[in-house]
Amino acid sequence: MRVHVADHPLIAHKLTYLRDKRTDSPTFRRLAEELMTLLAYEATREVRVEPFEIETPVAPTTGIKLSNPKPLIVPILRAGLGMLEGMVRLLPSAEVGFLGMQRDEETLAITTYASRLPEDLTGRQVYVLDPMLATGGSMGDAIQFLVDRGASNITAVCLLAAPEGIATLQARLADIDPPVTLVTGSIDEKLNEHGYIVPGLGDAGDRLYGVV
Numbered sequence: 001m002r003v004h005v006a007d008h009p010l011i012a013h014k015l016t017y018l019r020d021k022r023t024d025s026p027t028f029r030r031l032a033e034e035l036m037t038l039l040a041y042e043a044t045r046e047v048r049v050e051p052f053e054i055e056t057p058v059a060p061t062t063g064i065k066l067s068n069p070k071p072l073i074v075p076i077l078r079a080g081l082g083m084l085e086g087m088v089r090l091l092p093s094a095e096v097g098f099l100g101m102q103r104d105e106e107t108l109a110i111t112t113y114a115s116r117l118p119e120d121l122t123g124r125q126v127y128v129l130d131p132m133l134a135t136g137g138s139m140g141d142a143i144q145f146l147v148d149r150g151a152s153n154i155t156a157v158c159l160l161a162a163p164e165g166i167a168t169l170q171a172r173l174a175d176i177d178p179p180v181t182l183v184t185g186s187i188d189e190k191l192n193e194h195g196y197i198v199p200g201l202g203d204a205g206d207r208l209y210g211v212v
């Protein structure tokens with residue numbers, strides 16, 4: 001797996017307000033979207049494109065357009081939904097599929113409770129969105145799900161990642177070729193004894209959508 005930390009002062013600035021416990025839910029949602037748009041710029045560096053001819057008012061020239069099939073964006077419900085708008089703003093012609101996953105707060109085990117994705121993902125370029133990479137269980141299961149359906153070019157995007165989760169993904173996804181790319185806004189210090197990222201931002205789903 002290739003890991004890319006999007007090291008940019010605007011990202012660090014927006015992450016600071018996202019982390020702040022005083023930030024209210026409407027502001028948190030706006031920041032999560034804005035951060036995703038900034039990360040999308042990094043995450044789409046290798047988006048598949050092809051040349052085509054156009055004419056400017058002055059002369060013919062060769063431009064590029066997104067190749068078919070268009071990229072597939074997969075937010076992991078719930079919290080990944082908070083990143084979706086920020087991604088489709090840059091890739092409006094992308095298709096969107098959904099994976100619903102929940103982490104047991106005691107055991108940290110992952111349950112997949114929903115999926116709405118094309119059956120056959122052979123050759124598809126896929127962007128998986130989840131704000132938090134903590135133990136890596138949710139992202140690892142999501143990527144395995146996509147690989148089992150044939151996806152061959154996967155980029156995971158998260159706002160914050162824990163070193164423990166990155167190490168787990170590195171080991172679990174070592175055989176995937178081409179390697180998965182992980183783009184993150186920050187690699188934080190560690191996980192605490194409850195599996196929360198430190199310093200992190202708390203529970204991303206709750207801060208976006210309220211406690212359920």
Ligand code: PRP
Nearest residue numbers: 078079102103133134135136137138205
């Ligand atoms: C959170 C978060 C990730 C997951 C990360 O989701 O949005 O999906 O935990 O933890 P992990 O790396 O240890 O798997 P949660 O299960 O709380 O669900 P939610 O998005 O519905 O709030």
Ligand code: URA
Nearest residue numbers: 134196197202203204
């Ligand atoms: N999920 C979250 O929402 N926050 C964490 O810190 C870890 C997992």
